[in-house]
Amino acid sequence: MTDGKQVYKHVVVVIGGGAAGLAVTSALLRAQPDLDIAVVEPSGTHDYQPGWTLVGGGCMHQESTRRPEADVLPQGVIWYQDAAAGFDADNSRLSLASGEVLEYRFLVVAAGLKLDWDRIEGLPETLGHNGVTSNYRYDLAPYTWSLTRGMTRGGKALFTQPAMPIKCAGAAQKAMYLSADYWRQHGLDVQVGFCNQGAAMFGVPAYARALDAVVEDYGIQTHFGHNLVAVDGPARKATFSTEDGQQTLDFDMLHVVPPQSAPDFIRDSALANEAGWLDVDRNTLQHVRHANVYGLGDCTSTPNAKTAAAVRKQFPVVVASLLHELTHGPAPGQYDGYGACPLTVSRNTVMLAEFRYDGEVVSSFPMDPRVPRRFQWWMKKQVFPWMYWNVILQGRDWDKPDHKPYSV
Ligand SMILES: Cc1cc2nc3c(=O)[nH]c(=O)nc-3n(C[C@H](O)[C@H](O)[C@H](O)COP(=O)(O)OP(=O)(O)OC[C@H]3O[C@@H](n4cnc5c(N)ncnc54)[C@H](O)[C@@H]3O)c2cc1C
Numbered sequence: 088m089t090d091g092k093q094v095y096k097h098v099v100v101v102i103g104g105g106a107a108g109l110a111v112t113s114a115l116l117r118a119q120p121d122l123d124i125a126v127v128e129p130s131g132t133h134d135y136q137p138g139w140t141l142v143g144g145g146c147m148h149q150e151s152t153r154r155p156e157a158d159v160l161p162q163g164v165i166w167y168q169d170a171a172a173g174f175d176a177d178n179s180r181l182s183l184a185s186g187e188v189l190e191y192r193f194l195v196v197a198a199g200l201k202l203d204w205d206r207i208e209g210l211p212e213t214l215g216h217n218g219v220t221s222n223y224r225y226d227l228a229p230y231t232w233s234l235t236r237g238m239t240r241g242g243k244a245l246f247t248q249p250a251m252p253i254k255c256a257g258a259a260q261k262a263m264y265l266s267a268d269y270w271r272q273h274g275l276d277v278q279v280g281f282c283n284q285g286a287a288m289f290g291v292p293a294y295a296r297a298l299d300a301v302v303e304d305y306g307i308q309t310h311f312g313h314n315l316v317a318v319d320g321p322a323r324k325a326t327f328s329t330e331d332g333q334q335t336l337d338f339d340m341l342h343v344v345p346p347q348s349a350p351d352f353i354r355d356s357a358l359a360n361e362a363g364w365l366d367v368d369r370n371t372l373q374h375v376r377h378a379n380v381y382g383l384g385d386c387t388s389t390p391n392a393k394t395a396a397a398v399r400k401q402f403p404v405v406v407a408s409l410l411h412e413l414t415h416g417p418a419p420g421q422y423d424g425y426g427a428c429p430l431t432v433s434r435n436t437v438m439l440a441e442f443r444y445d446g447e448v449v450s451s452f453p454m455d456p457r458v459p460r461r462f463q464w465w466m467k468k469q470v471f472p473w474m475y476w477n478v479i480l481q482g483r484d485w486d487k488p489d490h491k492p493y494s495v
Contacts, residue, residue: 092187093187093188095125096190096191097124097189097190097192098122098124098191098192098193099122099192099194100124100125100126100181100189100194101125101126102171102181102194102195102196102197103126103127103128103197103198103386104126104128104130104159105128105133105197105198105199106384106398106479106480107197107199107401107402108126108128108195108198109126109133109479109480109482110482111195111197111402111409111482112124112126112482113483114402114403115409116161116163116164117481117483118406118410120163124164124165125164125167126160126165126167127167127169127181127189128156128160129170130156131155131156131157131168132153132155132156133155133156134152134153135151135152135153135154135472135475135476136152136254136255136395137255137395137429137471137475138472139152139223139225139228140222140228140255140258140262140265140431141431141467141468142222142228142229142231142232143220143222143231143235143265143342144232144235144261144262144265144266144269144431145232145235145236145265145269146265146434146468147472151472152225153225154476161481161482167187169184169185170184170352171184171198172352174352174357176194176377178190179192179194179379191379192379193380193413194377194379194381195380195381195382195383196353196358196380196381196387197383198352198353199254199385200350200385200386201347201348201349201351202223202224202345203345203346207315207318207343207345207346208317209317210317210318210343210345212320213318213321214227215230216320217320218234218320218338218340219318219320219341219343220234220341220342221343221344221345222258222344223258223343223345231262234340235340236269238275238340239275241276241278242278242339242340243277243278244263244266244277244278244338244340244341244342245282245338246259246260246266246279246282247259247315247341247343248281248284248344249314249315249346250284250285252390252393253344253346253347253393254347254385255394256290256392256428257428257430258344259283259342260288260298260430263281263307264430264431264433265433265434267307268305269434272434278308279307279308280307280308281309281310282313282325282336283309283311283312284313284314286311287311288302288309289428290446291442291446291448292446293457294428294430294438294448294456297438297457297458298438301432301438310329310334310336312329312330313327314327314329315327315343316328318343323337323338323341324336324338325341348363349365357376358376358377358380362388364386364387365382365388367382367387369388369389369390369391370421370423371404371422372401372422381405381408381409383398383401383402384397384398384401390424391422391426391443392442393426396426396427396428396441397424397425397426398479399425399485400423400425402484403484403486404421404422407419407420423444424443424445425442425443425449426441427440427441428440429463429467429471431464432459433459435464436459436461436463436464437459437460437467438458438459438463439452439463440457441456
């Protein structure tokens with residue numbers, strides 16, 4: 088695998104400097120400041136993706152969701168601004184796109200997932216034009232807001248949701264409710280359609296029932312079993328595959344959530360499961376075949392909701408396992424599948440859907456989580472971004488604060 092290339096050795100190598108990779112890296116360095124740890128991350132910027140829903144709804148500034156990667160990487164880490172390209176897990180080696188090779192004692196894979204825009208015919212060329220938008224891109228979220236405000240004469244708006252798994256399963260309907268509430272407040276006659284490849288508003292039945300009532304209240308027309316396959320931007324037509332064949336719907340505004348899959352370099356490797364995701368144990372997050380490999384965040388096979396909220400509960404498990412191996416620290420814990428989806432059901436209320444593996448409903452507050460509340464809107468807008476930058480990315484375990492000093 089080396090082909091005469093330089094091999095760099097590190098105790099821990101982390102693939103990905105997103106939410107999951109940074110949380111693990113920061114937490115390890117807080118526990119062991121002299122740890123030899125490297126992060127492989129090609130991007131020069133880091134995005135607070137959960138903020139894009141609010142940007143698309145005109146409730147957050149786009150710029151506040153992006154920071155230079157160099158500013159969010161913890162001190163003491165070695166940064167390879169490069170992309171992971173292939174594994175040689177039997178020899179604990181990783182090759183990078185530049186051709187360099189990293190050798191590790193432990194590997195943490197946190198490379199996120201791939202947005203498959205080009206699996207929808209005609210979509211890549213029309214995105215950002217002809218009324219076609221998506222909150223899944225930093226540059227396009229403001230276009231969602233501009234289209235929403237631009238429907239001054241009414242019209243037809245479609246919001247699409249692909250097959251699961253995707254990151255933030257609620258993102259399509261969150262965008263829809265923020266726009267629908269705006270149109271209602273301004274008395275605009277916009278016919279709203281929700282085209283979902285799946286058969287229900289949400290994967291957890293208790294929340295799905297509560298969301299049915301929200302959809303009914305807005306008068307939204309649902310089209311279940313509808314999977315977007317083609318977009319003709321100039322003609323403003325969206326084509327869906329359905330059980331009964333193809334159906335084409337007209338639109339003035341189309342918000343698309345793209346199909347999603349595991350990154351190619353994971354999918355094409357021996358570390359993937361059949362579906363292409365990094366094959367880890369759902370509780371320990373340790374690779375099922377390679378004991379010195381861990382994975383967390385959106386790239387793994389665990390059947391939880393792919394969210395930053397899940398990362399918040401996953402990274403302490405991975406960090407405890409690594410510290411147990413490195414320093415014989417306390418026995419590691421287990422990840423219980425926690426995920427959360429702050430559903431922006433209006434422009435000032437949120438239904439904070441929280442759940443664990445197998446659809447178990449949980450709540451961080453002593454209240455019914457299916458009830459939309461104003462204080463949870465405030466959390467989504469103010470508290471969660473603060474927690475993201477200052478708690479999760481700093482590797483602080485919210486449930487077990489350690490109050491140790493840290494470098495900035
Ligand atoms: C519109 C939208 C709304 C969302 N809303 C919410 C929400 O309300 N609540 C919530 O909890 N979550 C939400 N999420 C999901 C959340 O952002 C993700 O689940 C979270 O970022 C996952 O973290 P991650 O580190 O696994 O992936 P990411 O944060 O995406 O990071 C992956 C990193 O890996 C890097 N990478 C990619 N390929 C390679 C490679 N080959 N080598 C090295 N590095 C690589 C990428 O550049 C990236 O920096 C939302 C996401 C979107 C898009």
